[in-house]
Amino acid sequence: MDRTNIAGIVTEASDNIIYVCTIDTNELLYLNEAGRTVLGVSEREYLGKKCYAVLQGRDKPCPSCTNRRLLREGRCRFETYNERIGRYYTCQDKLIEVEGETLRLEVASDSTEEMEQRSNLQARLDVERTLVRCARTLSGDTEGGTGVDELLCVLGEFYDADRAYLFESTTGNNVSNTYEWCAAGVSPEIDNLQEISLDDFGSWMESFDAVGMVHIIDAERTLDHDSQEYKTLAPQGIDSLIAVPVHDAAGEMIAFLGVDNPRRNTEEFMLLRSLTYFIQNELEKRKLLDRLGELSRVDSLTGVGNRNRYLEVLDEFDERPPASFGVVFVDINDLKLANDTQGHSYGDLMIRRMSGLVCDLFPDDVYRIGGDEFVVLAANLERDEFEARTASLRERAANDDVASASIGAVWSDAGEAASILVNRADKLMYAEKRRYRESLEGRRAR
Helix, strand or coil: CCHHHHHHHHHHHCCCEEEEEECCCCEEEEECHHHHHHHCCCHHHHCCCEHHHHHHCCCCCCCCCCHHHHHHHCEEEEEEEECCCCEEEEEEEEEEEECCEEEEEEEEEECHHHHHHHHCCCCCHHHHHHHHHHHHHHHCCCCCCHHHHHHHHHHHHHHCCCEEEEEEECCCCEEEEEEEEECCCCCCCHHHCCCEEHHHHHHHHHHHHHHCCEEECCHHHHCCCCCHHHHHHHHHCCCCEEEEEEECCCCCEEEEEEEECCCCCCCCCHHHHHHHHHHHHHHHHHHHHHHHHHHCCECCCCCCECHHHHHHHHHHHHHCCCCCEEEEEEEECCHHHHHHHHCHHHHHHHHHHHHHHHHHHCCCCEEECCCCEEEEEEECCCHHHHHHHHHHHHHHHHHCCCCCEEEEEEEECCCCCHHHHHHHHHHHHHHHHHHHHHHHHHHHHC
16 A cells, blocks of 8 residues: 555545644645535635635634644643534644644534534433533543543443443454543452453344344342353452443444443433444544644654654653664665656665665664655664665665665664764764765866
8 A cells, every 4th residue: 555645545534523723824735525515615715825714614713723732732622613614523633744834724523413412302301411521631641541541430330330341442353441430439340451352242233133132130149150241240249230332433333332230320222322423523523633643743754753753762762762773764865866766766766776775674774754765773683783784785885776875884883873873873973974075076177
């Protein structure tokens, strides 16, 4: 798969409205297909326009603009009503870095149906208050996970349960307990409930499909004591439970939410079912942001770490120097000349070829930090092995028929800061680059 297209595929396929704009001028740089469709605009009509004009139909910045808050906190979540569209949205804003510029990324999911559903729950005030409390808990989550923990606390207290939990789908037909709340005096079970096969809980899947929930009232009397279901529940002291599935937009189950041994509101299922909407959006938005975060650290042309990831790793090594550390600085020769004379497609071929040569020898340690520059940060590699790989790289680069390179390499086991070794390798690379150019000019003179 071409990694350059992954970010576009993810954002264009999302049902959520996703846009990116500048912090200083509020100019829209990107609006995904869902946003263009809802707002009825084309790329020509929104690109470079003010976000508040396109999204809200305003002639000046929104009173609730999150720019200042983002500059303080880095991210925020909130609910808003869009008067232009006439819909409610739950939004998550985050600062992102793109080519050295700080931008605002927003993911907005339509929460209108949930808002309307809330207004119809007037007869169940306790459920409504708890539901709103849970929604606010998730909306206030800026740490990535703490909101779910607090929601489970609210849920467990509403049902006066022993535990409240979220299981997420993992590999194959397995699920794992990813979040758990326990009442005072109740032992946690999360560590014992990893990679549980749903094949052993066939009746649960049937019940999820048929009635949208699992409700066990008396496990001791109703479950077969030889079943894996009973053998899993009994050691945890579970005699009753309520669980509801969480589905993605395609209808596939991605998680389930539940409580153990509820003692209050045991016939009230609306709260759990309503909360699946929030959980679904939480999981999908977190997954999307994780993917975008990963892409922000990967060079799209070569698939190696980009400059952002390089700086992160360099800081880590500066703080905790490894026992031994090797740095290789690689600069592709004549890339600009190739771009000018043979086109950027050939230049890209040179970049990919050099990336392949370096990755063959240092598969997990390569970063592209500039147009024609790669850096290898090799921790805990023996000197002989490091020098052998570096020599092999020099030989391959010298004999390759597509791309050659100037290379500087240093190795140390003296606990020196990584950034110092990088600077030393950089100088050695430039010295070799200078010799390469002098040799080239000498051949031309002859």
